[in-house]
Structure formats: structure tokens, C-alpha cells
Amino acid sequence: MPPLHLTIKPVSSNCNLRCKYCFYHDLSYCREAPSRGLLRAEGLTEIMKKAFDYADGSLITVSFQGGEPLLAGKDFFRHFSSIISSLNTKRSAVHIALQTNGVLIDEDWCEIFSKNRYLVGVSIDGDAVTNILRVDTKGNDTFDKTYSALKLLQSKKIDFNVVTVVTKPVVNNISRVYSFFRKNKFKHLHFVPCLKPMEVHDIDTPETFYQYGDSWEIVDNEDFYISASEYEDFLKKTFSLYMRDCIDGRGTSIRLFDNFLRLAHSQKAEMCGMNGHCTPQFAIEADGEVYPCELYCTDKYSLGNIFETDFATLEGSPKAKAFIEESMGIETKCKDCNYYRLCKNGCKRERISLDKCTAYKNFFPYALPHLKRMK
Ligand code: SF4
Numbered sequence: 001m002p003p004l005h006l007t008i009k010p011v012s013s014n015c016n017l018r019c020k021y022c023f024y025h026d027l028s029y030c031r032e033a034p035s036r037g038l039l040r041a042e043g044l045t046e047i048m049k050k051a052f053d054y055a056d057g058s059l060i061t062v063s064f065q066g067g068e069p070l071l072a073g074k075d076f077f078r079h080f081s082s083i084i085s086s087l088n089t090k091r092s093a094v095h096i097a098l099q100t101n102g103v104l105i106d107e108d109w110c111e112i113f114s115k116n117r118y119l120v121g122v123s124i125d126g127d128a129v130t131n132i133l134r135v136d137t138k139g140n141d142t143f144d145k146t147y148s149a150l151k152l153l154q155s156k157k158i159d160f161n162v163v164t165v166v167t168k169p170v171v172n173n174i175s176r177v178y179s180f181f182r183k184n185k186f187k188h189l190h191f192v193p194c195l196k197p198m199e200v201h202d203i204d205t206p207e208t209f210y211q212y213g214d215s216w217e218i219v220d221n222e223d224f225y226i227s228a229s230e231y232e233d234f235l236k237k238t239f240s241l242y243m244r245d246c247i248d249g250r251g252t253s254i255r256l257f258d259n260f261l262r263l264a265h266s267q268k269a270e271m272c273g274m275n276g277h278c279t280p281q282f283a284i285e286a287d288g289e290v291y292p293c294e295l296y297c298t299d300k301y302s303l304g305n306i307f308e309t310d311f312a313t314l315e316g317s318p319k320a321k322a323f324i325e326e327s328m329g330i331e332t333k334c335k336d337c338n339y340y341r342l343c344k345n346g347c348k349r350e351r352i353s354l355d356k357c358t359a360y361k362n363f364f365p366y367a368l369p370h371l372k373r374m375k
């Protein structure tokens with residue numbers, strides 16, 4: 001049985017921040033009901049019972065995402081700890097990850113993470129100067145709170161990685177961003193290209209409304225989305241910093257480059273989309289609605305509700321199969337491409353947001369010889 005991948009959104013799209021590029025804010029507003037409320041402890045128990053039945057002893061990965069998943073509260077996660085012991089009669093290995101803005105993290109949260117060996121992803125876009133798009137509900141800066149959370153995780157020796165959204169402020173200051181991470185010994189970095197809203201990616205000037213305090217603001221996304229040439233610039237500069245650290249033996253991990261390295265040495269990538277197709281997974285909203293991927297949690301892609309069915313039925317549904325099959329074909333332009341083994345056309349959601357192909361065709365001639373030499 002292959003691993004079962006669950007992404008659970010215990011508080012739906014609800015969040016204590018209003019980051020100006022939030023893809024899940026945009027995506028949830030493409031739905032009839034943007035927020036799906038809160039997942040109760042009993043609902044979580046039912047989901048996990050069905051997950052253990054389906055997995056039948058094989059690996060389960062559970063990733064808590066939001067919105068801000070910590071808004072579900074400590075008791076919700078303590079309940080999760082208790083049920084993964086009591087319900088796991090066939091002894092599945094359970095790997096737990098959680099993606100957070102870090103603002104709520106305190107000693108008690110660290111105890112919860114530590115007990116079940118969570119891998120915590122903390123979103124921060126570099127230092128106080130470059131983290132400017134990550135603001136709270138009143139539009140205030142959030143850097144200090146997230147930075148304190150990272151330092152606390154580090155002092156408690158909890159596994160964490162830093163997740164940075166690649167926007168114009170980050171690309172324009174990548175050396176500064178990287179040296180901030182290096183100075184703080186944040187060694188596991190994941191850079192994610194900023195996604196344009198799903199329904200309006202073909203409009204020239206997409207606009208998104210955000211509420212800050214009592215007022216509504218139109219956020220002009222053109223201020224921070226990056227072009228193919230900016231992405232190329234980002235890749236080249238960041239890769240040269242990554243290589244320098246490898247040579248110095250500092251060993252900073254950048255998830256994208258670590259995966260290119262694996263592919264360059266004929267191993268499989270661990271990142272979804274980098275093996276040339278989508279990975280079967282279940283993204284579960286707070287009301288139990290299930291989608292084939294966290295990036296496609298819209299009404300159109302709903303596979304059904306886990307409280308009314310089971311994982312095997314959802315996986316076998318025509319919509320779930322079509323979602324994976326659609327990603328299997330190889331585009332004509334890729335068939336003769338020298339870089340297919342590294343690129344494989346990538347994640348289909350990212351593809352509609354950013355012309356990675358152009359960036360990669362200029363980046364790979366520079367990176368490939370180095371990747372081949374590196375181990
Ligand atoms: S759309 Fe991207 S992230 Fe989602 S399953 Fe496909 S490759 Fe993975």
C-alpha cells in the first residue's frame with residue numbers, strides 16, 4: 001500500500017494574519033463558502049479512524065495547514081496525539097507536519113510538537129526589511145513574533161524549516177535574505193514561488209481585497225508577483241549561495257535544489273510535482289470536504305465529504321483519477337528538452353502562475369554541471 005497523504009485544515013481559511021499574497025485567501029474566495037468553520041475533535045477522530053483503516057499499517061503523513069492551524073487550539077492537537085496512539089492498532093508510521101506563521105507558538109506548543117516529533121514549517125520572508133508583506137489583521141508588522149517563535153523552536157531542538165514566499169521584495173534582496181537565515185543558523189529553507197489567484201491568473205492586473213481593522217484594501221498584486229526573468233535571477237543567485245555553503249561544509253538545505261540534486265543523480269524527487277505528475281493525496285477542509293490537492297480546494301474539484309464516505313471511495317472517484325491523469329501527459333515542448341529529467345514540467349498549479357520553463361531553460365545550463373559534480 002503506498003503512503004496515505006493527508007492535508008488537514010482544522011480552521012479552514014481562518015487566520016490571525018492577512019499576508020498580502022495569501023494563496024488560500026484567494027482560493028477560498030473562489031468558493032461558495034470561503035470559510036468551512038472549525039473541525040471538531042470528534043471530526044478529527046472520524047477522519048483518523050478512516051485513515052488508519054485505509055492505510056492498513058502503511059505510512060500515513062498528516063500535514064496541518066491553514067489559514068493558521070494553531071487557531072484550532074492546544075486541546076485539539078493534544079486530542080490528535082491521543083488518538084494517533086489509541087486508534088493506530090496496525091502500527092502505521094505517522095509522520096506529522098504543520099505549517100504556521102509562528103505568531104502563537106509558545107512553550108506549550110513546543111511540548112506538543114516535541115512529543116509527536118512534528119516537522120514545523122514556519123513562514124517568514126527573511127528579515128524585518130523583506131518580511132513586509134506578512135502583516136496582521138490591522139496591517140501591522142509581524143516579524144518580531146515569528147522570529148521569536150523560530151528562536152524558541154531552535155532552543156527546544158524541534159525540527160523546523162523556514163518557508164519563504166518568493167516575491168519581488170525577496171528576489172530583490174536575496175543575498176540579504178539568505179545571509180539573515182545563515183546568520184541565525186536556519187538550515188532548512190523552502191522557497192515557494194508566489195502564486196497568482198486561481199481564477200484571475202489571466203487578467204492583466206489581478207486585484208485582491210483584504211480587510212485590515214475596519215477598512216478594506218485593494219492589494220495590487222503586481223507589486224509582488226515575479227516574472228520569469230526575476231525567477232531566473234533568484235534561482236541563479238540562490239543556487240550560487242547554496243553551492244558556496246556546500247563547498248564550505250555548512251550544509252544549508254534548500255528543498256528545491258536538494259531535489260534537483262536527487263534528480264541529477266537519477267533518484268526520485270520528494271517534492272510533489274517534481275517527478276512529472278501529481279501525487280495522490282487528500283486535502284481535507286474543516287467541514288470534511290475533500291480535494292485532490294491543497295492548491296485546488298475549490299468547489300469544482302471537490303471529491304466528496306469524508307464524513308459521508310471513505311478514502312478508498314474518494315480515491316477511486318472519476319474526479320480524483322482525472323486529476324492525476326491530467327498531469328501524466330508530457331507536453332510537446334518537453335519531449336525534446338535537454339532538461340526534462342530535472343524539470344519534468346513541475347507542479348501544474350505553479351505552471352499556470354509563473355513561466356518557470358523560460359527561467360529553467362536559462363538556469364539549468366548553469367546549474368546542471370555543478371549538480372552533476374555535487375553529492
Ligand atoms: S497540483 Fe502541484 S502540488 Fe498539487 S498534486 Fe499536482 S503537482 Fe502536487
Ligand code: SF4
Pocket residue numbers: 333334337338339340343344345356357358360361
Ligand atoms: S524546461 Fe520547459 S521544455 Fe524543458 S522540461 Fe521544463 S517545462 Fe518542459
